[in-house]
Amino acid sequence: MDKSNKQLQHTSEFIAGPSVPANPSYESETKFRDTVKQAPVGMAILRGEDFMVEMANDAYLRIVDRTENEIVGKSLFTGLPEVREYVEPVLLNVLHTGIAYHGNEFEVTLRRFGQPALCYFNFVYQPLFEDGGDAASGVMVVATEVTQQVLSKQALQSSENQFRNLVTQSQFAKAIFKGRDLVISIANESMLNIWRRGLDEVVGKRLVDVFPELKGQKFLDLLDEVYTTAKIYRENEAIAYVDGPGGLKKHCLDFQYAPIFELDGSVSGIMASVNDVTDKVMLRQQFEETATRLSMATEGTRLAIWDLNLQTREVIHSGRLAVIFGYDEATVLSHPQMREQVHPEDRQAIVEKAFQAALETGIYYYEARIIHPDQSVHWVRTQGKVFFDDNHVPQRMLGTMMDITDRKESELALKTSEGKFRTLADSLPQFVWTADPGGNLNYFNRSMLRYSGHSGEEMVRQGWLELVHPEDRAESLLLWAKAVQEGSDFAFEHRLKRADGEYRWYQCRAIPQRNADGVIEMWVGTSLDIHDNRLFIDQLETKVQERTQQLTVANDELVRTNMELAQFAYVASHDLQEPLRKIQTFATRILETENDNLSERGKDYFVRMQASSTRMQQLIVDLLAFSRANVAEKHLENADLNLVLQNVKEQLSHIIQTENAVITSDNLPHRHVIVYQFEQLFTNLIANALKFIGPGRDPVIDIRSGMVAGAAIPLAGADAAKNYQFISFADNGIGFEPQYKDRIFQVFQRLHNRAAYEGTGIGLAICKKIVENHKGLIDAVGKPGVGSTFIIYLPVEA
Incomplete structure (x- = not known):
């Protein structure tokens, strides 16, 4: 079998798996291409060093996102230029060496849907050989995209x-x-x-x-x-x-x-x-063992022990505790029941306050009263400790209680250890410091160290005096030495230098801590920032000085005005009345000497002239009296008001007899008054009653006195916290409508015309001013046709 047939067989096995060896005589190129086209993996055949795409199946075209026209019959890198940098070196190596190349999760960037996309592939680059040739003429590409698998694996790894x-x-x-x-x-x-x-x-x-x-x-x-x-x-x-x-x-x-x-x-x-949780469990076991030992140790004594669960409020206690609360030893008490037996006056102010403080500080202590079922009151002293979890949440409170009714102990300050004291002091924003019995400062809390910018060792070595303003040092040192020598409290306000060099005002106090024998063991001091208050007080003092200066100027102006008013009163008294007296005198002489020569009209003119001048003279006198009531110096004398009333009645005896008037009175009080003003007051009120006489009846004036509470006086300005003496003048005259009660005390205010009743309308205004000069009040009650009552209220003298 030649190399080409061997290659085709290898390719078929790669696609379809192992099979019976193919017979080249029955395999055609067409069948091979159809098989490649239908393969589920991407396959392409590249020819020559230009890697001309001879064929690409549908799976391969989908992978590279190209059409067959865009890639087949062209160089691979014409259709896929973006892969040239990564792929060309590998393809050339396969073509020249004839050795296949396998790639796993090969990373390459392809243009898909017009955008570059990072992709991953598993592929084989297989060299293709022609019959009888030793050199590869092309490369078969078999590729499978594994982008999703790679991304999933990366996400899983992340x-x-x-x-x-x-x-x-x-x-x-x-x-x-x-x-x-x-x-x-x-x-x-x-x-x-x-x-x-x-x-x-x-x-x-x-x-x-x-x-x-x-x-x-x-x-x-x-x-x-x-x-x-x-x-x-x-x-x-x-x-x-x-x-x-x-x-x-x-x-x-x-x-x-x-x-x-x-x-x-x-x-x-x-x-x-x-x-x-080994430490926590061991600690709890230690607590339980300690409670057991404590219970055994306190057995038969007057000391009771208790263990309170702060989460559930369940309490475990010894029998002695029930006895302290007035029950027998077998009684089991609940926490709310014990709290209910605390005396109402001590429950919130002492016990609840101490309980809340214990949740913060970890220390529980108080002395308070409890009420037994038989209503008897007993004193108890309670001491306890709060135990916190790792998050500082309070879990349990363990303590003791003792009946101290028979021997109520004197108050002793609870002495805390140095560590607890420093923990508490460091949590405070105020400065806290201590000194030994000799007055040498040896501890400063964190707030003071932060403020000064020094460490504790530097503060002790340099001394607190270095922080004090140079102008305040001498007096601070003198007072501190005196307090240490006498064992008395130290208190002083001075300026302390901050780390940035600024000075602020602080109120410093220190109290000696003594043992049971009264010997000073240490000093505990605090320094409170009062800088803003001090500046406010300084500003306030400046404003007070400015206001005082303004009041001084105003007072001088008032004195000048009073002097001018006094001068006016003198002029009015002498210079204004002198022409009136001459007018009256000349009119009287003319009427006496020329009476026969005057016509009736002339006589009437002279009579009217005399009446007008008389009214003018009375008006001047009343105005002078009103002015005098406003500006007169208040020389108070202890006077018997019965004698004052008697003098007034003698002065008005003529008109009293003429009007056939009856005046009755109580025994009036002795008071510090301006005597001549009270004579004027009584005169005006009695004369007013004799003027406004009711028709067809003789005038009756009833004068009464007594005591009344300020809260019962129906006048604005009455002090409800004071008591008052009252003097009332009631008459049976013509009276007045109630709506005019305030108007009658105003200057020149009259309820009747001058033809019906003479007068200037100033008399009652003078009465009101005189009463006000004595820090009192005056009221009027009237009923038309029945009469009027004028009531004077004077504050009771200390």
Whole structure:
């Protein structure tokens, strides 16, 4: 068989698989080409060094996304120029050497649908030989596209890498065991710490080979069960023995075994997640043992013990606790029941507050009252400690309680250890510092160190005085030395330098801490930032000074105005009244000497002139009285108001007799008053009652006094927190409508015309001003045709 027939036979076997050897005499080229055309894989025949495409089946055309016209009868690289760089060297090598070339997952970029696309192929480049020739005349290409398989494999590999990274970077201990033999594939740092092994000591080895001590323990059987059943297994606080430097060591583990599935659903491995809780379990066991020992130690004493689950609020307590709450030892109490027996005044203010503080600080302490079922009150002292989990979540509270009713102890400050104190101090934004009994500062919290920019050693070495502003140092040092010497509290405001050089105001305080014998053991100090408040106070003082200056100017202006008003009063009193007196005098003389020579109209003019001048004179007098009530100096004297009333009645005796008036009065109080103003007040009120007489009846004026609460006074301005003395003037005159009660106290306000009742309309305004000068109130109540009542309210003197 020649080379050509051998090649055709090889090609047929490649396409259709092994068969009975073909007989070349019965095989035709046409049949061969038809067979190639129908092949499910891409096939093409290339001729010569130009690699002319002699034939390409449909599968090949689909692979390269070309039509038969675009590629057959042309050089391969004319139709597929984008593959020349990758393919031509390989084809030339096959053509020249006559050795076939096999490519697997060969990467090439093809133009598909007008766009370049990255593709992967498995192919064979088979040389073609002519009859009798030793050199290959062409190359047969057999290609299968595996792009999707390659991309899927790459995605799977990427997913596996991500999974491995997730396991490796997890903060929880994790490891992956492959196959039923449990070969360790991955173990992260946390798992290696638990195993106490290096990564090179475990990866690629069977779990049982790394830890032969697991034989006979349940873990290998559990792993095999998870592999077989494909079900997750979890367990908490399982006991395991692992070999270490000191031999087998007991561990308590929370763990989970989870199956790892392949794409076909089969289990290919197991992921183990482990948390070593040995320390937590041992600590709990220690707690339980401690509670047992404590219960035995306190048996027969007055000390009760209790254990509270902070998650469920379930409490376990000794029998002594029930006795403390007023029950027999066999009684079991609940936490809400005990809390309910706390005295109402102490429940929120002391117990609840201490409980909430304990959840933050870990320390539980209080002294409070409880109420027994027989309603008797007892004092108890409770001390306890909170235990937290790894996430600082409070889990349990363990403590004791003692009845201290018979010996209520004096308050003692709870002394904490230095470590706890520093932890608390470092969490505060305020500055906290301590000093030894001699006053040498030896500790500064983090806030103060951050503020100063120095370390603790630098602060102790350089001294806190270096932070104090130079202007404040001498006094700070003097007061601190005095406090240390006398053992008294230290308090001072000074400026402290910040790390950036800025000074801020701080209020510094320090208190000596003494032992039971009263000896100072240390000093605890704090420094509070008051810079903004200090600046505000300085600004406020500046504004007060400015306002004081303004008030001084205003006061000077007021004094000047009062002087001018006094001058006006003098002028009004003398200069204005003098012409009026002359007018009255001349009018009187004319009427007396020229009476016979005047006509009736002339006489009427002179009478009217006299009346007008008289009214003008009265108006001036009333205005002077009102002005005097406004600006007069308030020289208060302790006066008997009964004598003041008597003087007024004597001054008004003529009109009282003329009107046949009756005035009755209570025993009036003694008060510090401006005497002449109260004479004016009583005069105006009585004269007002004698002026507005009711028709057909003699005037009656009833004066009463007494006490009244400020809250009962129906006037704005009354102080409800004060008591008042009242003096009322009630008459049986013409009265007034209630809506005019405020109007009658205004200057020049009259309810009747001048023809009906004389007056200037100033009298009651003067009364109101006099009452206000004595920090009092005045009210009026009237009813037309019945009468009026004027009530004076004066605050009770201290």
